[in-house]
Amino acid sequence: MATESKVNILLVDDQPENLLALEAILNELGANLVKAASGEEALRCLLYQDFAVILLDVQMPQMDGFEVATLIRQRQRSRETPIIFLTAFSTSEQFMFKGYALGAVDYLMKPLAANVLKSKISVFIELFKKTEALKQKTAALQQQTARLAAINAELQHSEERFRRLSDCSPLGVFVTNPAGQCVYTNPRFLSICEFSSNLETDQTWLQTVHADDRDQAATTWSTYLQNQQEYSQEFRFQLRDGSIRWVHIRSARMLSEEGKFLGHVGTIEDVTGRRQAEAASAQIMREQVARQEAEVANRMKDEFIAILSHELRTPLNSMLGWSRLLRYRKCDEKTIARAIETIERNATSQAKLIEDILDVSQIVRGKLRLNCLPVDLAPIIHAALETVQPLAAAKAIDLQSFIDETTTFQVMGDPVRLQQVAWNLLTNAIKFTPERGKVEIRLEQVEASIPSVPASPAAPFPCAQIQVIDTGIGISPEFLPHVFDRFRQADSTITRTHGGLGLGLAIVRYLVEQHRGTVYVESAGIGQGTTFTIKIPLLQADNQETRGNEQGHLLKVPATSPLHNVQVFVVDDDEDTRGFLRFLLQNEGAIVTTAASAAETLSKLTSFQPAVLLCDISMPDMDGYTLMHKIRTQLPQPQAHILAIALTAHAGPSTQEQAVAAGFQKYVPKPIEPDTLIQEIVRLVTPEECELIKTPY
Structure with missing residues (x-):
């Protein structure tokens, strides 16, 4: 515990023995007795120290007590210091009044009564102590007041700075209480959400979210309020005029210095511009990719057309070359066999190319x-x-x-x-x-x-x-x-x-x-x-x-074909095809009749009854579907029930279905494979074969 400092008492007298007497009387009061032998010395002491009381002799050389008192009262620091005048010569009221006028608290005559003097000085000592204590408290209070004033000024400055930042912020700012209710928003927040300035505490940014995003926004926000993770999501806002605005919502928990949960603070940023820029950039990228793909596709198309031209012309060169040699030159049997083999091989190659092209065409159109x-x-x-x-x-x-x-x-x-x-x-x-x-x-x-x-x-x-x-x-x-x-x-x-x-x-x-x-x-x-x-x-x-x-295995036609004496009626507007079919079927023993048009077919069918009708679909004037419909509906029996096989270069399941719906029993695509055609005819004209062989159509 700190020791209490002694109180200062100033003793002023030009006589040393008087100073010693005063010191002897006051020493037991425990005060710090400061002695001065003249007025000048007393004033010097007052420059550096404060005194509880001053005992001042009136009669002193050079400067008497009254003059010293006058100078003491002129100094701000000592203006209120108590002065007790001491005198041994005059008890005149005039001197006493002068002393009291100078602010003296007492006027004592020498010789002094020790008890009276100690009693009076004790009072001033206690008064000084209390005054000093009061001054210290006052000073402490003033310091505390000054500190509080400074803190309040800083808080006011900080609040003003925050408000200016918040008002000028490009981001919307919101603060919620621990329950998630909004308690503060800045103007930018109100602008983005299109809220009025009198925002109710139960209003949140969720009310502006687009209807298609609202469920997701509510779910993610509710999950965030229940955990301690930071929140960062982007949603669409739908404004009153129907326009769409993209916003980025961020939020985090607020904690006090003691770690107490205070609520949430968040920002809301309009990112429509960025979204539009990203969409524009993505569109440019897509266009660039599409352009590159188109360039690649065009290059591939050009390459494919060049390859297709080569692949189709190459076999045609051999086929046309050998056919002209066979027509205009005499060739031995070995050369003829080689020519026919070459023509057949290249024709098969061309047929395969065409089939592949047709298959791809159907794949592209989704028709295969x-x-x-x-x-x-x-x-x-x-x-x-x-x-x-x-x-x-x-x-x-x-x-x-x-x-x-x-x-x-x-x-x-x-x-x-x-x-x-x-x-x-x-x-x-x-x-x-x-x-x-x-x-x-x-x-x-x-x-x-x-x-x-x-x-x-x-x-x-x-x-x-x-x-x-x-x-x-x-x-x-x-x-x-x-x-x-x-x-x-x-x-x-x-x-x-x-x-x-x-x-x-x-x-x-x-x-x-x-x-x-x-x-x-x-x-x-x-x-x-x-x-x-x-x-x-x-x-x-x-x-x-x-x-x-x-x-579903491919079945082969028996070695001995049962087409002997079977009447077959071939209808095709292409003369080469009619000649080929006539030769093929006659070699199998069939009796072949041909017609080049639908009208000719109807005319001939009135006079005889063939076993099988082979009819091309694509013919001028009347196609094969229409011809078959007239045969089924306009000709008498038994011609109306003639067995019929459709022949067409339009290969595909849809063509097959259309042919069956028109009244054909079978369907054979061009180019015609001889064995396949003969097999289909056998299936129609041989009842037992129809029972044994089941092929889906």
């Missing part, structure tokens, strides 16, 4: 349909192998197959299209495999995840896996992702080694996907060979149908 039924893949693979065997033999390619004959690979599919898939992959492998290379096809059962199967995509499903593996030229890593694209070839230059339009693999992918399967290609690179893998879901045991010939 499948005639699906339970079918075993093994016979289809064997049939495709038989078809491509001559191509492999011509290049001395080792063509091998690995098929588990003990397993039934039954799938739901179109047998013709599945055979087309296998044929395309095999011919593609043979085309790109050098002489004396190796091509193999494998058929096995695997467990795989097929997304199109109505089950869990992650669950394995029994599938038939077809792999065509070759030791050919391989595929570069750059071109590998584009193998199944339409009109895309790794080499599209005029110096390319291998022919084709680049459509076969695109058709393969489409057909496989239509069978709910997957196809992909693997290659280690140029010169490393290629492996194509197809996976098609197998039929489950309770869905399989294994009755006889319902597998």
Whole structure:
């Protein structure tokens, strides 16, 4: 505890013995007695110290007590200091009044009464102590008041600064209480939300959110109020005039210095400009991508047209050349056989090109349909192998197959299209495999995840896996992702080694996907060979149908055709086609009658009854559909019930359906395969064959 400082008392007297006497009397009061032998010395003491009381002798040389008192009272610091005059000479009232006029508190005569003096001085000591204590308290209070005033001024300045910042802020600002009710908003917030200045506490930015975003906004905001994570979301605001504004809402929790939760503070920013800029940038990017894709598509189209022209003209060159040689020059039988073989091979090549183009056209228009039924893949693979065997033999390619004959690979599919898939992959492998290379096809059962199967995509499903593996030229890593694209070839230059339009693999992918399967290609690179893998879901045991010939296998016409003496009526406006069909059918023993128009057909049918009518669909004046309708509705029996097969170059399921609806029993696309046409005629004219062979139409 701090020791209390002594009170100062000033003793002024020119006589040393008087000072000693005063010191002896007052010493026991415990005060600090300061002695001065003259008025000048007393004034010097007052410069540096404060005194509880001054005992001042009146009669002093040079400067008496009254003069000293006058000077003491003139100083601000000592103006209120009590003065007791001491005198031994005059008790005149005049001197006493003068002393009191100068502010003296008492006027004592010498010799002094010790007890009286100590009593009077004690009072002044206590009074000084209390006054000093009061001064200290007052000073402390003044300091505290000054500090509070400074704090209030700083708070007022800070509040004013915050208000100016808030009013001028480009961001909307809002503050909520712990319950999430809005208690403060700045003008920008009100402007963005289109609220009035008298904002009610239950109004929030959620009321302005677009109806389509409101549920999401309410859910995310409610979740935020229940946890401690920061909030950052963008929503659309719908204004009163119907316009849309994008805003970014941010919010965080407010905590006191003690960690007490006070509520939330948040900002709301109008980001419509940024959104529009992003949308414009995205649109520009899309346009650039579209332009690049269009340029690539145009380049691919030009390349495809050039390739198509080459692929169509090349076989025409051989066909027209050999046909003119056969017409204008005499050739031996060996040369004739070679010419016919060349013409047939190139015509088959052209027919395949046209079929691919038509297939792709139907794929693009979404018109390619499948005639699906339970079918075993093994016979289809064997049939495709038989078809491509001559191509492999011509290049001395080792063509091998690995098929588990003990397993039934039954799938739901179109047998013709599945055979087309296998044929395309095999011919593609043979085309790109050098002489004396190796091509193999494998058929096995695997467990795989097929997304199109109505089950869990992650669950394995029994599938038939077809792999065509070759030791050919391989595929570069750059071109590998584009193998199944339409009109895309790794080499599209005029110096390319291998022919084709680049459509076969695109058709393969489409057909496989239509069978709910997957196809992909693997290659280690140029010169490393290629492996194509197809996976098609197998039929489950309770869905399989294994009755006889319902597998959809391609059936061959018996070696001895039962067309002997069968009357066949051929209707086609193309003379070459009529000549070809007449020659073909007569060689099978049929009796052939021809007509070049629908009118001629109706005229001839009134006089005889053919067994089968082969009718072209596209004819001038009257097409085949109209002709068949007139035959069925206007001719008498038995002509009205004649068996009829439609012949048309307009290949496709829709044409087939239209032909059957018009009254035709069968449909054969052009170019006509002789064996296929004869087989269809046999099916119509031979009742027992109709019972044994079931082909879906």
